[in-house]
Amino acid sequence: EAQVTQNPRYLITVTGKKLTVTCSQNMNHEYMSWYRQDPGLGLRQIYYSMNVEVTDKGDVPEGYKVSRKEKRNFPLILESPSPNQTSLYFCASSLSRGDGNTIYFGEGSWLTVV
């Protein structure tokens, strides 16, 4: 079954404690990205990757890091989380970045930073 899997699904952490949200897709997609979703702000892209070892900033990259060492995995790293990073995070993948490619989303990770 085609899917995007992200973990953890729910996490409460404290300010400054480094955390990683993993993301894996089994569709051999080149393009992967991370979004955060906040009330009234919709889906905002944090980082994206067009292929292995190719990553770039999205609209709201501050406070986040990513890596793409393998095609299937695209972890999101919060080196020093702050309360304003409390949000719902989605990992997504598509065949490529080009228009017209269906975007597949993971189930989401609820992150609370206290």
Next chain:
Amino acid sequence: GQQVMQIPQYQHVQEGEDFTTYCNSSTTLSNIQWYKQRPGGHPVFLIQLVKSGEVKKQKRLTFQFGEAKKNSSLHITATQTTDVGTYFCAPGAGNNRKLIWGLGTSLAVNP
């Protein structure tokens, strides 16, 4: 980046009523996709429109792409409680330019 405006932001209807959400862009789009996110869920692809004036139907859902390819609409006939959720449009600007998602229209349906 490409931006779109989605209206209305919220809509509350009685079951059986129709519902329409609009997605408007200031510039011409190469295509547009629509996604649905159920409460507590993740966005799921519904459809893609590519051609000027294109109309596609999925059961009670009708999707339309404007003649100028600057706007799109999603119309639901006779809403049901299963239609509850947020509907997003995702524009394609062409040439791999960055997409900016619409803010979505949240639909609530009273049984």
